[in-house]
Amino acid sequence: MKTLIGFSLIETKQQEGSYAMHPVVQDWCLHIAATENNANLMQLNELALISVGSMVPNSNDRNYLGLQRRLLPHANYVLRGEKGDLWGENIAVWGAFIRLGNLYFDMGKLKEAQEMYQRALAGYEKALGPDHTSTLGTVNNLGELYKDQGKLKEAQEMYQRALAGYEKALGPDHTSTLRTVNNLGTLYSDQGKLKEAQEMCQRALAGYEKALGRDHKATLHTVNNLSNLYKDQGKLKEAQEMYQRALAGYEKALGPDHTSTLDTVHNLGNLYSDQGKLKEAQEMYQRALAGYEKALGPDHTSTLRTVNNLGALYSDQGKLKEAQEMYQRAVAGYEKALGPDHTSTLCIVNNLGTLYSGQGKLKEAQEMYQRVLAGYEKALGRDHKATLRTVNNLGNLYIDQGKPKDAQEMYQRALAGREKALGPDHTSTLRTVNDLGNLYKDQGKLKEAREMYQRALAGHEKALGRDHKATLRTVNNLGNLYKDQGKLMEAQEMYQRALAGYEKALGPDHPSTLRTVNDLRHLYEDQGKPERKRYQEMCQRALSPDHTSTLGTVNDVGNLHKLKLKRPRRTTGEHWQAGRSR
Incomplete structure (x- = not known):
């Protein structure tokens, strides 16, 4: 290089740490x-x-x-x-x-x-x-x-x-x-x-x-993957034990600030978020974010992945302004690093659409989803699972916009695509089945709704077990359906099963648990039963300003008389939780 520089065939670009060649020389x-x-x-x-x-x-x-x-x-x-x-x-x-x-x-x-x-x-x-x-x-x-x-x-x-x-x-x-x-x-x-x-x-x-031994990084990487799997299966206790083993091993072998250690810290944040332990999740994400920024820089994809998940956490806590700031930072970072059409960029744009939908900004949400859908179709094809996730999200959005016909088209496209790509019993397929049940229920097609819910329930029980949160969500939806049909005894059985499952899996203060509490309260009020007082007290506790789940559960409610907790019939959209290190 010294010889080439000496003959002026190349020049040094000190600030960029690179060399340049004049076009004539080239x-x-x-x-x-x-x-x-x-x-x-x-x-x-x-x-x-x-x-x-x-x-x-x-x-x-x-x-x-x-x-x-x-x-x-x-x-x-x-x-x-x-x-x-x-x-x-x-x-x-x-x-x-x-x-x-x-x-x-x-x-x-x-x-x-x-x-x-x-x-x-x-x-x-x-x-x-x-x-x-x-x-x-x-x-x-x-x-x-x-x-x-x-x-x-x-x-x-x-x-x-x-x-x-x-x-x-x-x-x-x-x-x-x-x-x-x-x-x-x-x-x-x-x-x-x-x-x-x-x-x-x-x-x-x-x-x-x-x-290689229990503490080798390859062993710990597999421990981390097994934790991810347990999390998918709803075995949250086993997942937490595996993550904590991986974290202790990485901290001992590589130090607290190594990227593999930070990956596991980040994954623990994901788990705590799923468990409704929002304070603990925030601590994990903030530790991971600080570590990534120091080790890799503010624009590295691992850093941006954590920024995205912090946005999701803030959304769950009802801190919608902070959530939007996180998502916008993540989108800007990915666009700069990978371009506006990269699949990772599109995943964050999808999350921003989900946030807008939850804020009632339906026009902005539609723009985000349509951008994501066009990008995925171009990059991955019409039948890729990421494309179909966005199709399903558009179906949810059309429901919120009062466009049931358009919603049904989206759901049916998502269902056909997922059945073909993933099979009829995959959990993503069953999610769309559940959403179709919601749509049929809203349309008054109660027979068709019941068929969808029962198919989703049977599939979830087989794939994930009776106590997985996806199973319990469908159980709760069946309770809503039975209540609308006037089958109050069957509705009560469904709600009580869902409540017992949520309390066991997620704890008494998780937003999903409290939504089911609220549904039971309404049911008992309709029946004039004295048990309503117990559930009313639980709802009041959920509204306490110092309660950990208040913001995530009732962020748009001011007092008990206005309490209309969303039934767990569908999410605003399928959210992409980034960063499970494989």
């Missing part, structure tokens, strides 16, 4: 390269490709997105118009393709990432064979890409091929084998196959503990 270099014979030109092209690939940063680097944005045009340039068969047999080229695939993946350019991985796979298969570990590593990467694209069947095929290959080449207990076992577990979780997911995660955990 044209001259290209001219010289073009006059070389084909063999020399191929070597120069390979050298350029390998050089760019070697500079792709790790996602844990402080300014990795800034580095990636600078590398992207170089990657595009060295790959311009070239086909895979024009590259030589240099193994380093295929490694460069892998790293460039990672670059495109992180920047949300999934089509280009797939092309890179497929080139690498073809090269490795030809040079090293289909069962070489480098080949299998690329197969595993393709599985991760297909998973993000919503191509769950193709992802499963890749993971299973990689797993079979690793087991044959390295044995069932090798760490590379276990990594793929863990990935299969996360895929099964996305497919709603929670039993199979648990088996994979437990196998990976047992293998890592044996091979």
Whole structure:
């Protein structure tokens, strides 16, 4: 570099930590390269490709997105118009393709990432064979890409091929084998196959503990994943125990400010939020946010992910102004880092739409959802799970706007898409079934509503168990339906089951518990039963200004006579809770 600078062929850009070449010099270099014979030109092209690939940063680097944005045009340039068969047999080229695939993946350019991985796979298969570990590593990467694209069947095929290959080449207990076992577990979780997911995660955990010990970071990473799974299953106590084990292990092995430690702190915040422990959740998020800002900077995606979740927490606490500020900061950060059409950006825009909907800003909410829907359809396709989540949210919004016909179209599209992509018994599918039940109930189609609720209830009980909060939400909805039908005894049974379940799973002060308390209060008032006084006292306690759940439960209510807690019949929209470290 000193020689090139000495001859003024390049110049140093001190502030940016980079070098620049004058366009005339660049044209001259290209001219010289073009006059070389084909063999020399191929070597120069390979050298350029390998050089760019070697500079792709790790996602844990402080300014990795800034580095990636600078590398992207170089990657595009060295790959311009070239086909895979024009590259030589240099193994380093295929490694460069892998790293460039990672670059495109992180920047949300999934089509280009797939092309890179497929080139690498073809090269490795030809040079090293289909069962070489480098080949299998690329197969595993393709599985991760297909998973993000919503191509769950193709992802499963890749993971299973990689797993079979690793087991044959390295044995069932090798760490590379276990990594793929863990990935299969996360895929099964996305497919709603929670039993199979648990088996994979437990196998990976047992293998890592044996091979690396209880406190190795790979072991702790799997502990963290198992915690995520328990959270999805509604096993909140077991999830908390796993997160706390992971946190203690990371703090001991890596220190309190390491990004892996902060990831687990963040995940604990998610769990506490789900448990209705909003104060504890806020403490976790604020610790994670401070740590990420110090370690990675204010614009890193891990930082922005926590900003998003703080926004969701503030929304649950009724601090709508603070929530909006968090979401807007997150959106601005993602737009700057990844662009306005990146899927991560669109996820936060979706959350902002959900907030606007909850504030009654229905026009602004519709604009957000429609932007998200158009972006997802372009980036991921009409049938991707993220696209369908937004379709479902639009259905909820149309209900609030008094457009039941439009809402029904959205729900039916979401239902058909989710049944095709995820199956009829997936929890996302059942959520739409539940929302359709709400719609039919509002339309007075009580028979159809009951069919939807009963289907949702049976599916949730099978997939998640009788006491999961999603199951209990449908139980409560059935209570509402029976009450409207005048079946007060059946309604009472449903409400009491929901209340007992919520109290056990979430505690007596959780907003979901208190909503069911309120429904029971109304039922007993209609029946003239003395039990109404007990539930009235519980509602009054919920309105106490120093009660922890007041803001989250009754943020728009001034006194008991105006108390109309929302029934848990649907959320304003499906919220994206960012940041479960996998």
